[in-house]
Amino acid sequence: MIMLGLLAAACAAAALAAAGFALVTSRENSKKADALCAPPMSEREIREQLAKAQIALDHEVATRLVLQQQATDSAAEMHQMRTDLAFIKRQRDKSN
Known part of the structure; x- marks a missing residue:
């Protein structure tokens, strides 16, 4: 059951x-x-969407360029810091 x-x-x-x-x-x-x-979109609506997409794309391109420049600058700064650190370590080792 x-x-x-x-x-x-x-x-x-x-x-x-x-x-x-x-x-x-x-x-x-x-x-x-x-x-x-x-209903199909009107030509005006299509143009508006295209304009918005173009603005978004331009913004993304500009943002990527800025980020790439910042990355390049940071890499150069890190390289300089490593060079300075190596120099300081050599100076310390010579004084000991």
């Missing part, structure tokens, strides 16, 4: 899981269909 109850509970849980999956899949398919049926 207990086994029959457990089997019924398992079947009910599986049915609930399947219903949930079907609901989620149905919502996703509905969103895809809505996107396909949407």
